Amino acid sequence: MLEAAIWGAVASLSLMFGSIIGLIYNIPVKVNAYLMALGTGVLIGASSFDLLMESMEKSGIKRTAIAFLGGALLFTIMELILYKKGGTNRKRSSGNTAAHSGIAIFIGTLMDAIPESLIIGLSLIASNHVDILFIVAIFISNFPEALSSTVGLKKDGYQKRRIFLLWSSVVLISALSSLIGYSFLAHASEVVIASIEAFGAGGLIAMVCSTMLPEAYQKGGPVVGFISCAGLMIALALTSLSG
Numbered sequence: 001m002l003e004a005a006i007w008g009a010v011a012s013l014s015l016m017f018g019s020i021i022g023l024i025y026n027i028p029v030k031v032n033a034y035l036m037a038l039g040t041g042v043l044i045g046a047s048s049f050d051l052l053m054e055s056m057e058k059s060g061i062k063r064t065a066i067a068f069l070g071g072a073l074l075f076t077i078m079e080l081i082l083y084k085k086g087g088t089n090r091k092r093s094s095g096n097t098a099a100h101s102g103i104a105i106f107i108g109t110l111m112d113a114i115p116e117s118l119i120i121g122l123s124l125i126a127s128n129h130v131d132i133l134f135i136v137a138i139f140i141s142n143f144p145e146a147l148s149s150t151v152g153l154k155k156d157g158y159q160k161r162r163i164f165l166l167w168s169s170v171v172l173i174s175a176l177s178s179l180i181g182y183s184f185l186a187h188a189s190e191v192v193i194a195s196i197e198a199f200g201a202g203g204l205i206a207m208v209c210s211t212m213l214p215e216a217y218q219k220g221g222p223v224v225g226f227i228s229c230a231g232l233m234i235a236l237a238l239t240s241l242s243g
Contacts, residue, residue: 007130008117008178011138012171015113018146019167023160027151032144033220034227039141040212041231046137047201049239051119055201058194067195071115071202079210113142115200117174121181122193133238140231141212 021027055064116138123131146167153163185193216224 002179003130004121004124004182005175005179007124007135008120009171009175011116011120011135011178012113012142012174014139014143015146015167015170016164018143019150019163022147022150023154023163027147029219030221032147032151033216033218033224035147036141036144036212037216037220037224037227038231038234039137039144040208040216041228041233042137042235043141043208043212043231044205044228045232045235045239046134047204049235050131050133051197051201055194055198059191059198063191063195064198067198068202071199071204072206073202074199075203075206076210079206113170113174114177115203117177118181119197119200121178121183122185122197124182125186125188125193133235136238137235141208145212 052064052068055067059067119134120130120138123134150163150167153166154160185196213224213228216228220227
């Protein structure tokens with residue numbers, strides 16, 4: 001159980017690193033965009049090569065498709081709600097003009113972090129060892145998210161201490177989510193676990209396509225397509241090594 005919490009925290013520690021760097025340094029916009037593109041490719045690869053393939057093997061294409069699309073649909077609905085509240089720019093490095101957007105940013109970040117951490121806990125149940133590929137994917141993708149969001153929060157006038165506490169709380173909640181995923185589903189069947197992983201993969205890929213990719217392309221230009229593909233190949237290489 002403790003191992004699940006530790007790995008959940010480790011995967012989300014890059015949120016802390018990204019926020020600290022964003023608070024101290026002025027990172028060039030294109031550098032941040034390229035990092036985001038790389039993280040996007042790795043996260044898509046991890047979700048596809050690892051979560052979806054494992055789900056198909058254990059629960060079949062029909063159940064996997066339903067769970068995957070269900071996760072994507074839930075994320076889309078929540079994204080629409082956040083859009084109206086000003087949280088759609090939670091991964092953006094530009095300032096947020098909507099009132100009280102800080103709360104929406106916090107909710108949006110949790111919406112991304114909680115399913116990721118749950119999946120980490122589930123991977124320990126399924127194989128008795130942590131899924132290194134998914135940990136790496138989450139770690140890489142979280143860094144530019146925190147970096148760009150921190151820049152936006154600074155422009156909105158948030159104090160450095162408040163921003164740091166924001167990301168610290170996300171790390172703590174991520175650790176708890178991973179622990180919950182392991183504890184409450186320790187006796188679930190392989191089919192149930194596989195379906196939950198497919199559900200999480202749908203939400204993650206929907207998040208990547210609606211938030212990270214548009215931001216990366218807007219700030220980095222067409223080259224981010226190639227960088228994203230490089231990230232996907234990194235995920236494929238890690239999959240082959242872990243297999």
